[in-house]
Amino acid sequence: MLDAVRVVGESGWYILGAEVERFEAELARLWGARFAVGVASGLDAIEIALRCCGLKPGDQVLVPPISAFATVMAVIRLGATPVFVDCDRFGLMDLEQAREALAEGGIRCMLPVHLYGHALDLDALGALKAKYEIPIVEDAAQSIGASHHGVACGSVGDCTATSFYPTKNLGALGDGGALLTNSDSHARLARTLRNYGQSSKYVHAHIGYNSRLDELHAAILGRVMLPRLAGWTERRRAIARRYVASIHNPNLEIAGAPAGSESSWHLFPVLAPHGRKSQLLAHLRANGIAAGEHYPLALMDQPAMRGIAHREFRGCSRARDFASREVSLPIHPYLENQEIERVIDVANAWQAAG
Template sequence: MKDRIPILDLVPEVEFLWDDLMAAITRVLRSGQFILGPEVETFEREVAEYLGAKHAIGLNSGTDALVIGLRALGVGPGDEVITTPFTFFATAEAISLVGATPVFVDIDPRTFNINPELIPPAITPRTKAILPVHLYGRPAEMDSILAIAEEHGLKVLEDCAQAFGATYRGKKVGTLGHAGAFSFFPSKNLGAYGDGGLLVTNDDGVAELARMLRAHGSRRKYYNEIIGYNSRLDALQAAILRVKLPHVDRWNERRREVARRYNQLLAGVPGLVLPEVSEGHVSHQYTVRVLGGKRDGVQRRLDGLKIGTMVYYPVPLHRLPVYGYPSGSFPWAERLATEVLSLPIWPQMGLEAQAWVAQVLARVLKKK
């Protein structure tokens, strides 16, 4: 193909929604109300109904959703939170920002998610919560995680940044634990056209505290009760998200179709481990494992052939300088960090482009 194939192309989505987007943006501009207000409140009601949650609190970012979620669940200085080292930095960063300590547990190489069997040995008297991540849009093994949390009296905050619309045993992720944190970064399955985030919960007290925390710790303006944040989803982003929300299930199904097609096109290619694709998985990324120490070379070669890829993530969190665990602490996370490679995927990705990606990848691996 002549044109470069990016890791993600949002232009078809924007073109498809153009008239509705312009109408929504114009509605907000003419309202003169840009921070919180009716547009955000309506989106919160609509997204809560979609997810099956009692409360949805619009926030400034997915990172803020994690921070505010942890604080609203009572996590703070001196506490420990068990999580995965194989995720974006914000997962552990949020734990550190509230004064707690992230305690890492290795992952299951089949799912890329935290291995529940390894959680109980990591629990100490200081453990306050478990923070599972639904990585690449695949739900973590929540039955086991929730059972462990109940047995030990722990809170569960789900990191759903990559998993909007994913389901686990018929329930939307984010509603399984005590609270769920979502990101609306533009590349997400439901993405804004700027930053945005969401916290959902069925707990009235958690919701009330989260709403206070997003508005400088106040229930009403100027009557601040606790130290909080300036973390409000703005009306323009809420309006954009309202336009996109009705389409998200169809787009998620198309992502699954693209992922299944990749699995067919790449079946039997030596040196690749392909991901499982289930109905509950929303295929935020299509991530393969490139074996034999070839990943970086394969990525460079694909880039030279105008195929965009990404490595999510090249350094497991425990090996970053801010945490600095010794090498070998979590062997699967460390190994997969050298093997994972995410291929181009978006709902409107055409068969021709996808077949070209698979063909070129197979050819590159054959030459290695």
């Protein structure tokens, strides 16, 4: 780690230099994309990707109801209107409902999220894109390394956005993100937008952003983190397999991953019975298990959404139900075997009361 810091420190070049270029090339290769463009965060990557796809204020964007708030915030920051379709039983965007919404017309762009590290059905996504001829931005902030039937998530969209927030599967020592694309023109525009819309020195063709991935983050990501990613992903998968094989509590439903998805298991969601989530959380935490919630409120129910133009396609009852029951068990590559067994024992010992 300190070697990577030294390389940057001694180079005397801290913004948009050789380390960013090197990391972008490695990331693009890993993802099977022609271009990767490093930016300051996953949120910015989504917003810049949407702009590359020509999104304008007032345009309607199809979004899932369960995700990090950043997903919908990118849409709103552009003045566009989120249209929520419900989630499926895994908490992911229901692609059948997405098809119905697209068939009704009026949708300008689609922003599916490969949530929890699970890849959505890429064949279905590709079919929607071909049939309705709409741009797709894939939010792959949680799913680097995930694939569907052997095809990497991020291979269908016009652009894919990812995040290097420290807790992500590929995490930096601070904020960072990247946009991936096969389009020359999208890559060029993204590079311009991240740097104040500057098209050539001191010429600004667009109102852009200050959204650059720092050399320091790029060096640490490229030299220290990226070479470890495959091993970390394998470890996450082994932990998920162990949980699936060993958690047998009739009160707990393992949310699981859709068939065909080779998940990178960013998170491991389980569902408590209705009205019992806080009891389950209290039980896990009282027994030393760092359980989380992803996410306790569906996006359209966030206080910040009050007064913001948005639409629910057919109501999002499944998402609200999912959000009210979801609890995330610890899953990260540095969990020790005995810690994993402890999680299993504590989960299996829980008896829903009342």
